[in-house]
Amino acid sequence: xxxxxxxxxxxxxxxxxxxxxxxxxxxxxxxxxxxxxxxxxxxxxxxxxxxxxxxxxxxxxxxxxxxxxxxxxxxxxxxxxxxxxxxxxxxxxxxxxxxxxxxxxxxxxxxxxxxxxxxxxxxxxxxxxxxxxxxxxxxxxxxxxxxxxxxxxxxxxxxxxxxxxxxxxxxxxxxxxxxxxxxxxxxxxx
Numbered sequence: 156x157x158x159x160x161x162x163x164x165x166x167x168x169x170x171x172x173x174x175x176x177x178x179x180x181x182x183x184x185x186x187x188x189x190x191x192x193x194x195x196x197x198x199x200x201x202x203x204x205x206x207x208x209x210x211x212x213x214x215x216x217x218x219x220x221x222x223x224x225x226x227x228x229x230x231x232x233x234x235x236x237x238x239x240x241x242x243x244x245x246x247x248x249x250x251x252x253x254x255x256x257x258x259x260x261x262x263x264x265x266x267x268x269x270x271x272x273x274x275x276x277x278x279x280x281x282x283x284x285x286x287x288x289x290x291x292x293x294x295x296x297x298x299x300x301x302x303x304x305x306x307x308x309x310x311x312x313x314x315x316x317x318x319x320x321x322x323x324x325x326x327x328x329x330x331x332x333x334x335x336x337x338x339x340x341x342x343x344x345x
Contacts, residue, residue, distance in 0.1 A: 255312060257314075
């Protein structure tokens with residue numbers, strides 16, 4: 156099969172079996188993708204759901220979500236989107252990272268086979284990170300003031316591209332025979 160670029164598209168008319176495993180033993184990559192996709196959707200739902208919950212009086216739920224995300228995001232109000240009068244649980248750049256990751260994860264089986272465990276060349280990850288680094292650096296050095304949109308888009312680009320490095324590793328992990336790795340003593344039941 157011919158490789159047609161970054162995403163590894165092999166043909167415009169590939170059979171569905173090429174993308175979604177058919178045998179029961181080969182469904183582990185599909186299960187891994189499903190878990191990651193659901194997890195990503197839940198995270199984005201919490202990011203947007205926290206301000207909505209706060210606006211509707213569900214303070215404990217909302218504040219728990221805000222507190223959880225405070226460990227990974229600065230949550231500066233001037234750098235965050237607002238909905239229902241309250242800021243998202245993360246800043247605009249982190250919103251882009253999570254939204255881009257989620258969108259790319261949901262589209263992943265349409266773009267690459269769930270059987271593939273190879274990753275693109277690392278240069279693509281650095282190229283995807285470059286706009287984010289430039290956007291951050293220009294503001295940090297006072298040369299240009301970035302916007303919510305520039306933060307969102309640069310974060311979304313990096314988040315989307317990172318899926319093509321993370322999913323192959325997770326798929327490869329799902330294909331491992333853990334019983335052999337753990338040894339015969341770990342498999343026995345009492």
